[in-house]
Amino acid sequence: MNRSTQTYSAQWRRSHDDRDAFWTAAADRIDWAAPPSRALDHDGNSWSWFPDGALNMSFNALDRHVAAGRGEQTALIFDSAMTGTTSSLTYRELRDRTARFAGVLRQGGVGRGDRVIIYMPMIPEAVIAMLACARLGAVHSVVFGGFAANELATRISDAGATAIVTASGGLEPGKIIDYLPILDEAIGLCAAPIRSVIVKARPGFPSRIDSRVDSTAIQWIDWDQAVAGAEDAEPVIVAATDPLYVLYTSGTTGNPKGVVRDTGGYAVALAWSMENIYGIGQGDVFWTASDVGWVVGHSYIVYGPLLAGATTVLYEGKPVGTPDAGAFWRVIAEHGVKALFTAPTAIRAIRRVDPELRLLEEHDTSSLRALFLAGERLDPETYEWVSAGLGIPTIDHWWQTETGWAISANPLGHGLLPIKPGSSTLPMVGYDVAILDGKGRPVPAGDDGNIALRLPLPPGTLSGVWGQPSKLEEAYLSAFPGFYATGDSGHIDDDGYLFVMGRTDDVINVAGHRLSTGALEEALIHHHDVAECAVVGVRDDLKGHRAMGFVTLKAGASTPEDVLTDELVALVRKQIGPVAAFRDVVVMDRLPKTRSGKILRKTLRQIIDGDPYKVPATIEDATVLDPIIALAERLRAVNADHVLA
Ligand code: COA
Ligand code: AMP
Secondary structure, three states: OOHHHHHHHHHHHHHHHOHHHHHHHHHHHOOOOEOOOOOEEEEOOEEEEOOOOEEOHHHHHHHHHHHHHHOOOEEEEEEEOOOOEEEEEEHHHHHHHHHHHHHHHHHOOOOOOOEEEEEOOOOHHHHHHHHHHHHHOOEEEEOOOOOOHHHHHHHHHHHOOOEEEEEOOEEEOOEEEOHHHHHHHHHHHOOOOOOEEEEEOOOOOOOOOOOOOOOOOOEEEEHHHHHHOOOOOOOOOEEOOOEEEEEEEOOOOOOOEEEEEEOHHHHHHHHHHHHHOOOOOOOOEEEEOOOOOOHHHHHHHHHHHHHOOOEEEEEEOOOOOOOOOOHHHHHHHHHOOOEEEEOHHHHHHHHHHOOOOHHHHHOOOOOOOEEEEOOOOOOHHHHHHHHHHHOOOEEEOEOOOOOOOOOEEOOOOOOOOOOOOOOOOEEOOOOOEEEEOOOOOEOOOOOOEEEEEEOOOOOOOEEEEOOOOOHHHHHHHOOOOOEEEEEEEEEEOOOOOEEEEEEOOOEEEEOOEEEEHHHHHHHHOOOOOEEEEEEEEEEEOOOEEEEEEEEEEOOOOOOOHHHHHHHHHHHHHHHOOHHHOOOEEEEEOOOOEEOOOOEOHHHHHHHHHOOOOOOOOOEOOHHHHHHHHHHHHHHHHHOOOOOOO
16 A cells, blocks of 8 residues: 555544544634534434534635735636636635625525525626625525526426526527526426526627516616625625535436535535645636536535635636637646646547647646546546546546535545546545445445445535435435435445446436436427337447437327437427437337336447347347347447437
8 A cells, every 4th residue: 555545544534433523623624603513413314514613605715815815816717718718806806796796686685595596607707696695695506508498497496596697698619598588488487486687798798688578576687787786795604504505416307306515514525625635725726627507616616716715717618619629728728727627528529639639739738737537437548548648647536416526536635546547546535435235235345336325424415405305315315224325336446446337327427417317208208299218328439428219109190200300309408408418319119118117228228338238038028129239230330429310
């Protein structure tokens, strides 16, 4: 065992054996209005971190750095590859703009515990809106821009939001995303007590607030005008256990789950992770190329780097095509980025366009010390390519919306441990990872099984499911008593290294975006000609997974197959959103089922992926699989990703 592994393992052990001392010391990284007297209250399936602590997240992310004399340090760099512009805000400027916008929200009646939906593109105002909610003790729920009105409406309703913050538009390559019609449609679909909608009019996008005639009682407010007339709001002290945000994520059903994040535990966990995992401290430039709509954006674009007093980069653009596959290297060089965090998909996209990494040579990326990847499995081939190409540690780390920070990682800041391609290294402090069989029994080292986390979960992880007090237990804690079921499968080797192989449920990961095949099926079944359907996530060279829909038609259905495909693709775009990137439809006479009527989704996926498969003895009629086997052979023959589209 090398020295870093030894010292890290000792820390990990202490985080369990001497839990209170370890986490109380970790809590010293945070400024508390009321310091916690103990780290944890835990009783069976219920626990809470820093139960008697009180703090304000926005104060910790902003004010305390200004008070410590670092107000002139850059807090946020906004780099828009979409508009070719860059701007920045110091800690003082970001604090002032946050305090002022919090004043706008407060004037509109938003207070502690109220829910605010943030539906915005990657612009500084999205970060300001999040921090302003945190300043007031209000609970934000950010909705990713690539979701359709229907998904937005579900989130507004479930959160019971009273205010919405949005922008007049977002930019995607070759198109403008007009947020207001999507929002209008969503508001029409939902039942929430919305009082106000605040719209940031982006330069170059038509502001449509002035001319707005609304039949509802909702007040439409222009961000800039409101800010000009508002007063600053001071941080509101909240309990450590107060919710900071709700972030919706896909589960096994069509209904997204609102993951609730507490305030104190999250602040402590993020501060520990910035130092020990990412090796980032005051003044370092940290760039997470994701979106504030995802958990990665919450933790490592906004809260983590600002808690650490670092400079965070907010990037509006793609890894390729904005304008080229050198975009990431340009941003690193221009802003002196020390560590980059993105999804493996982004690296595969760059590799596809620039396999020799020629564009890397055009930029001075010597500031970059490490690349962190998460969001989906990092295949060893992509790992080898990028780590050899960049010549710096490439660190795979595994986590989920629910956990808020890495379950397993290579703690670079603490001291790099030996890297094993395909592994996300060791469990992080506070996480006790077990591999269990279907009955909850531990499996021998090296065997695959369900990855489960022994309770209690460490600070920073979910404290519940919004609006459903029993859901945490039902969805996560009931499968394996005493454990949280991650929904992922994998194994642990003799050195304790964790290998995460895939999901055991109906969740798929398309370009690092988490989707539920159940939700896609619910969309497809809306089509008047569709009798039955099954959606599976098949392997995709670029995006990791892509969704493939298998449908059977009602008797008498007459829509030609190509028209049907177009209509189904449009239906998914309308119900779920473009982010689903749904294109592949297979029309079948019958779906493969067991005699008890269970659709053999796993077998469908294995056949298409070319993996070994066993036809269950209980199959109703094995010949139903013949057209799928033929299709899989055709797909492999042309070796194309989207021959069906
Ligand atoms: N608002 C509105 N629409 C959005 C959007 C947003 N914020 N983000 C994506 N979309 C749309 C895209 O425009 C596209 O629409 P289209 O079908 O009309 O072209 C669709 O959703 C799919 O987008 P995307 O997943 O980005 O696929 P792509 O083919 O355009 O690009 C990659 C492929 C790999 C370059 C891109 O997925 C990427 O950058 N991935 C990085 C992964 C990432 O950041 N994951 C976050 C978790 S860490
Ligand atoms: P999300 O909640 O969107 O962050 O998605 C979480 C899921 O993404 C996990 O349950 C895994 O299935 C997958 N995932 C995230 N990071 C990794 C990783 N490093 N390796 C393998 N799978 C990952």
